Amino acid sequence: MQSPTLDSQHPPEPKLIDACVHCGFCLSTCPSYRVLGTEMDSPRGRVYLMDALNEGEIDLTPAVVSHFDSCLGCLACTTTCPSGVQYDKLIASMRPQIERNHRRPLVERLYRQFIFGLFPYPNRLRLLLIPLFIYQKLGLQKLVRQTGIVEKVSPHLAGMESNLPELSLSTFQDTLPELIPAQGKQRYRVGMILGCVQRLFFDRVNQATVRVLTTNGCEIVVPPIQGCCAALPHHQGQEEQAKTLARQMIDTFANTNVDAIIINAAGCGHTLKEYGELLQDDPEYAQKAIDFAAKVKDVQEFLADIKLTTQLSPISTAPLKLVYQDACHLLHGQKISVQPRQLLKQIPNVTLTEPLDAALCCGSAGVYNMLQPETANELGSQKVRNLVNTGATIIASANPGCTLQIAKHLELQGHQTKILHPIELLDLSIRGIQVS
Ligand code: SF4
Numbered sequence: 001m002q003s004p005t006l007d008s009q010h011p012p013e014p015k016l017i018d019a020c021v022h023c024g025f026c027l028s029t030c031p032s033y034r035v036l037g038t039e040m041d042s043p044r045g046r047v048y049l050m051d052a053l054n055e056g057e058i059d060l061t062p063a064v065v066s067h068f069d070s071c072l073g074c075l076a077c078t079t080t081c082p083s084g085v086q087y088d089k090l091i092a093s094m095r096p097q098i099e100r101n102h103r104r105p106l107v108e109r110l111y112r113q114f115i116f117g118l119f120p121y122p123n124r125l126r127l128l129l130i131p132l133f134i135y136q137k138l139g140l141q142k143l144v145r146q147t148g149i150v151e152k153v154s155p156h157l158a159g160m161e162s163n164l165p166e167l168s169l170s171t172f173q174d175t176l177p178e179l180i181p182a183q184g185k186q187r188y189r190v191g192m193i194l195g196c197v198q199r200l201f202f203d204r205v206n207q208a209t210v211r212v213l214t215t216n217g218c219e220i221v222v223p224p225i226q227g228c229c230a231a232l233p234h235h236q237g238q239e240e241q242a243k244t245l246a247r248q249m250i251d252t253f254a255n256t257n258v259d260a261i262i263i264n265a266a267g268c269g270h271t272l273k274e275y276g277e278l279l280q281d282d283p284e285y286a287q288k289a290i291d292f293a294a295k296v297k298d299v300q301e302f303l304a305d306i307k308l309t310t311q312l313s314p315i316s317t318a319p320l321k322l323v324y325q326d327a328c329h330l331l332h333g334q335k336i337s338v339q340p341r342q343l344l345k346q347i348p349n350v351t352l353t354e355p356l357d358a359a360l361c362c363g364s365a366g367v368y369n370m371l372q373p374e375t376a377n378e379l380g381s382q383k384v385r386n387l388v389n390t391g392a393t394i395i396a397s398a399n400p401g402c403t404l405q406i407a408k409h410l411e412l413q414g415h416q417t418k419i420l421h422p423i424e425l426l427d428l429s430i431r432g433i434q435v436s
């Protein structure tokens with residue numbers, strides 16, 4: 001029977017819903033439940049809601065929608081659930097239903113349109129960043145943050161502003177050539193995805209990725225016209241936009257003849273690996289999407305697979321204590337947790353430590369910290385306390401969103417702890433440079 005509120009385009013599948021035995025094991029690992037404490041903001045509560053929507057027992061009211069909006073999409077529940085409930089598939093089918101069948105209030109609609117019209121398009125974002133670059137260079141950012149004026153005007157805008165990292169000239173241009181040869185004997189030919197946030201705010205991570213891959217025998221193809229991988233719109237149910245961006249990405253890598261497509265951002269990697277599901281109804285792209293997704297590898301997954309051939313040197317004279325921050329879309333989304341730790345442990349003098357609640361989301365979750373700033377702030381604050389309590393000198397974080405969120409809360413709590421991508425640490429070690 002068709003639900004009166006949901007449409008027929010892939011509503012949450014009843015057989016996936018029925019797999020939930022309502023045991024509640026997932027509740028304690030759910031970040032939204034931890035902060036909000038309400039059943040309907042837990043995985044179990046949301047599964048109940050999906051069932052009731054499917055059965056036509058409830059409508060897609062603003063209150064119901066708010067319980068789905070509070071979900072970070074961190075997928076911790078998929079790791080915890082003993083019954084194997086595929087909450088990832090359920091929430092992925094629920095979000096587009098909401099966007100198609102629920103009309104949000106005007107201000108919220110405009111704010112969302114602004115986010116989705118801007119962030120997945122690096123060149124548009126670069127234009128906006130020009131005045132913000134000037135704003136930073138004139139020292140206005142510090143002043144504005146001290147007054148807390150943006151927070152008073154709009155907590156959403158404050159959420160956005162507070163995540164703005166230090167901009168540099170590399171923000172405004174792509175720096176990598178189209179083809180980068182392997183150093184020494186070529187073992188693989190790989191494609192590289194630059195990422196939107198990564199290329200604008202963390203060009204140094206892309207540069208380090210290139211050095212680590214090339215010194216380990218990889219020739220790299222960097223198609224010059226690269227858009228967004230679709231992660232931001234995909235995670236928020238903007239399905240048509242996500243499909244368009246995914247098709248463009250597939251076309252960008254057509255005929256590149258690469259062994260693997262490398263990504264160094266956790267959230268992007270998860271969506272790239274889901275292209276098969278995203279484009280399953282597209283007769284022209286369905287098979288292309290499956291073939292593309294099969295080649296996608298997180299850079300750490302790839303390096304652990306092919307094994308490092310380079311010599312690693314210490315990056316500090318004294319023993320160095322690192323804490324690795326699990327990004328949800330690596331840990332829960334791609335089940336990658338061993339490989340980054342294995343790679344980091346190969347650096348001489350390094351010891352790894354584990355934080356309390358390592359598997360709990362930091363609150364970044366794509367654009368969640370802009371859409372739900374209060375919950376995101378609480379989670380960011382808890383995460384930083386747990387990371388700092390390990391006594392580590394450096395935090396290794398493999399997702400730009402997590403890095404921005406953690407850097408913000410480190411600053412708010414007055415800590416100087418460094419935060420680097422694991423690939424940057426490997427790069428320093430290969431080059432024999434001490435971490436400063
Ligand atoms: S989703 Fe899994 S862990 Fe959570 S209540 Fe249902 S069966 Fe239990």
Ligand code: SF4
Binds near residue numbers: 029032074075076
């Ligand atoms: S995805 Fe994360 S926030 Fe959403 S229900 Fe699962 S554990 Fe909770």
